[in-house]
């Protein structure tokens with residue numbers, strides 16, 4: 222009976238999502254990723270979302286090295302059944318020094334569960350050329366979702382700034398948000414810390430950037446053991462996501478925080494596909510600290526309309542800083558999307 226009710230709920234959600242998707246053409250996105258487990262869950266969510274069309278996926282080092290991140294992206298996309306080109310990008314930072322990968326998601330970035338056996342390979346071309354070509358073919362239409370360090374996007378801005386001015390919006394999982402703290406250092410978030418010079422370039426470039434910081438992904442947005450149990454029971458994609466999070470769940474448990482983990486890239490992608498998921502945001506100027514030392518990678522947000530007593534800079538307020546999301550009422554929608562490929566099968570088994 223429970224299963225029948227669940228299947229009915231899936232159909233109702235499918236109808237409501239289809240109605241929404243039919244009302245407008247899908248938005249065109251490029252996903253830029255240093256693919257670890259949370260990136261993979263975000264790729265799967267985007268692949269299952271009719272609101273967006275993935276023009277391509279560009280990869281760089283970050284959670285893992287470039288080769289592994291590319292394999293992880295290919296495997297995550299293949300499990301959804303969609304055909305999207307994947308391009309390799311940077312394994313060196315904006316200043317020319319190597320990106321040093323660091324993973325709390327296991328050695329392979331995907332839980333070390335032997336999940337990663339992609340059949341496909343990356344395209345021959347370079348990620349930055351792909352980004353620029355895609356924006357040229359779709360001026361004013363492309364939204365870029367940055368789920369890792371900002372290196373690829375900063376390089377594209379250097380290579381052809383006029384083309385990159387035609388990007389409609391950048392969505393960034395990065396910074397500590399407005400409330401902090403950081404995870405790479407007390408003041409810096411991982412993606413920014415890996416290449417703060419690149420992040421500064423992106424924030425200073427002058428196109429709209431929506432930032433989803435660590436603070437938004439914490440607390441009620443964390444995924445609980447119960448959430449993972451539901452996902453694992455739901456579909457092959459759900460089991461893939463659950464298995465890929467096994468190492469980070471163990472890491473949280475070892476550090477005294479058993480029972481729930483952050484999924485920053487998943488939360489970010491939910492904001493991308495359903496912007497009404499965002500219930501509070503502020504227009505800001507974002508200033509990224511790049512001097513070596515304790516403040517490296519810190520991003521300071523100046524809020525529009527706020528009168529600072531001793532600073533009176535004439536800023537552009539290009540950053541939309543997300544401050545709150547409507548998490549609980551949307552989690553089922555996320556579950557539905559990750560399970561949608563097998564919705565028919567669940568229905569069939571009930572008959």
Ligand SMILES: [Ca+2]
Nearest residue numbers: 255260368369
């Ligand atoms: Ca990431």
